[in-house]
Amino acid sequence: MNVFKKEMKANIKSLLIWCCAQVFIIFAGMTKYQGFADSQVDMNALFAAFPKEIMIIFGMGSVDISKVAGFYSVFFLYFMLLAAVHAVMFGAVVVSKEERDHCADFIYTRPVRRFQVISPKLLAGVINILIFNMVTFGASVFFISQHNHGDGLVDKVSLTMLALFILQLFFLALGALFGAVLKNTKMATSTAAGLVMGFFILSVAVDLYDKIAFLKILTPFKYFEGAALMINDHLSFTSAVILLIVSFVFFALTFVAFNRRDLST
């Protein structure tokens, strides 16, 4: 409990900043929607004039963005990116920070097993990503309702947030594993950041080139589609199960690897 409390306290500031950034993105995005809607321009016609590649990169490949649900579904890509970076960094840092700060000798010489330190840290991680998720949910419903005659599309947004949470969990586990396996925090965070970037580039690439569509299984960003969630109310059950299993395996490996680790001073 003491470790959990300490981690929550240590991360509250950064969580607040992440949440503010997220709220701002949603606010700014939905304001833009209002701008489009007010201008009476046919948005689909307007964007059709853009090259397809550009539209895909910005996540607007195949949705009707003149409807609020369609417009909002485009955000999912950015949510995924932001949430992934947040979760993966949290995981990588929380597991390895004592070694980075040279406090490992302090905490791991207490009468506790290593998993008793790592578990509350990861629990703090889960709570942090959950709060991030809830704030995203709240802000989404609020700003959507502002531009949708008071209807916040609670059901659709809930489903989207569920998908987002599964992804966050996956990235938290991935980050934690890097933190436990790699030499130090710096290597863990930079590897994690690189991988998130790689996942993202791959997710764009598979949209651009049909020939490599089979590679989309390799990038978690392709496991859920914003449009499917927001428009068709469909959350891929297979994707959810795969991601949850992989997350579980990563968490388990984190414990095993960390237990065997020689802690540096």
Next chain:
Amino acid sequence: MNVIEINQLTKFYGKHRGIENVTFSVEEGEIFGFIGPNGAGKSTTIRALLSLIHPTSGSATIFGKDCIKYGSEIRRDIGYLPSEVFYYEHMKVREVLNYSASFYDNVNYSRIQSLAEIMDLDLNKRIDDLSYGNKKKVGIIQGLLHEPKLIILDEPTGGLDPLMQQKFFDLIREENEKGATILFSSHILSEVQKLCGRVAIIKDGTIVRVENIRDMQKHNYKKFTLEYKGVIDVHHFNLEGVTNLTLDKNTLHFLFKGDINRIVERLQGQSLLNMLVEEPSLEEIFMHYYQKED
């Protein structure tokens, strides 16, 4: 009963040697010194005892229990002061100490206050505002606050001024009199000399010797200083048992181990101005151990 038993403990970091076949034991209630130059493997041994690192081979037990297997259980009764003291920088001293205490059952929190008073440490300061010496004090208090049965000190006095060192030694002696066993690692021999009963000497990752500190000083070595009137024939003392032979103008210094009469024989007929036979300091014995193999 042995509180610590280390048996053929070896740690390699890849190909790089940490320690090799370290074997010694520490009896209950003693203050045991662990000396060697920096990089000899003192910290590696200690960190293996605390299961911060996993030995490549060999084993170690504390309170009769395997260090790795029963690590968390054993550590309930260990107080450890690391050589490099770092704590959560953004926290206050009091917060760090309370956090430390929160890991133990039945901690007497008033002990934090009383230890801080003895060590003259301000509990309301932030860790990152502390000097190195003051951080060391935080380390001492967190190591002692749960009244451990075994206290492991890794280079504890660095950064403490002489007055504080004295207070610290008194504190350690007090804990020892109350029954705590102490493993005291240091490269400063005079402090080991002051506190310890027995000592293990480590060099290049291996134990050179485990010895009673008094035996080591009294029975083994004499330090000779001979001041001559005239020319000195150095070869005159070129006999077995003589080491660290140095010539300084007309003064000859050496350490001797063996039958003292053999030196007396050699001195007959010599014209001396002065002669000193002393107990060598631990430093000198220590130097000798290390020069033997070079």
